[in-house]
Amino acid sequence: MSLKVRDVAALIEKIGDVIEENKEFLTELDAAIGDGDHGLNMNKGFKVVKDKMNSTNIKDIGELFKLVGLTLIATVGGASGPLYGTAFMKGGMAVAGKTEVDMNDFIKIMDEAIKGIKMRGKAEAGDKTMIDALEPAFNALKEGVLKELPAVDILKNAREAALNGVNYTKEIAARKGRASYLGERSIGHQDAGATSSFLMIDAIYEFVKDNTKC
Template sequence: MADAQKVKEVILAISEIIEEKKLYLTQLDAAIGDGDHGLNMAKGFGAAKEKLESTNPETPSDILKAVGMALISKVGGAAGPLYGTAFLNASKSVAGKTELDLNDYQVMLEAALDGVKIRGKATVGEKTMVDAIEPALEALKKAIAEGSSTREAMDKSVAAAEEGVNYTKTIIAQKGRASYLGERSIGHIDPGAMSSYVILKTIAEKF
């Protein structure tokens, strides 16, 4: 079970790992995009961290909402609205709850994915963050249905997200600046898929 304090710890851990990986994420983006994804994500999660430490929201939903708003206001390019929407949708899906379990996590991930797909008009196979998040959700659902433990379900979800990231290396980008490259985008990992994987992995490790 994860209460507000645990959710806050998870967000702070995400902020830390994104800061660590910002240059790597930016290098991935430089190959096929604007070259600012890692720096923008670090700025956004840095702002989210400051927000949580200065306002101390009381429920998991309030925390996720604060993160979503910080990402929308601070992350440039497409990533801000997409990640912001993901966190805002997740926030709404668990409104009123004081503790979150594995089933709540599935509901949150589903809501987040829906938000990303609607906002980004993206589906699996277009070389976007959806290619990491959707397999992660499907693997999580399957694991829960099979009665897996929380740890097993999280591990299976993260493994599916990693497979999704690797899959983006084999396909042509169909969204954003990367789509201009056509077949030249093959061989490159999508930075949004990678940052999604990093976030999902951190959640799994801390949940």
């Protein structure tokens, strides 16, 4: 797998499309145990991201990630704005100056992104947040590279791991974010942020699968 600046831009645009398609779904998930704005806000953010990517001349992938991160921070609001924003900002720093990324770069990006989210939100795995989708996906990525699997298979495993993570969030009580106010009452509901994280990883998998040349 090797993605150029314009591939990554296309991928981020695809992520935006997936968020838009799932806007209502994410909002409903958030409504059940939060305040019902996750899909609306994420969609608003990624719409601006798309506009910004189209109107900005971006030289490298680090810069692209920084643009996405700053845009999400400045447009999404709520908890997910700073969290995803920080994730893209920190992830981008891992590939500063690069005009092409491979699977190893992607692992570095994910590593920094998750660290950024944890730093910002002070949550851990098991707190019923986006981390519960991202961290298993990250582990699957690392494992896949160790096993020297093809990129599409690695991403497929990461996608599965993220989905399992989403399902796991149904079983646990929230300890961070708005759903934590519900305590035990949050059990049985899947986390909106974990779901949007899964959707992003799913989009990446689909993108790479459809562009197997890369």
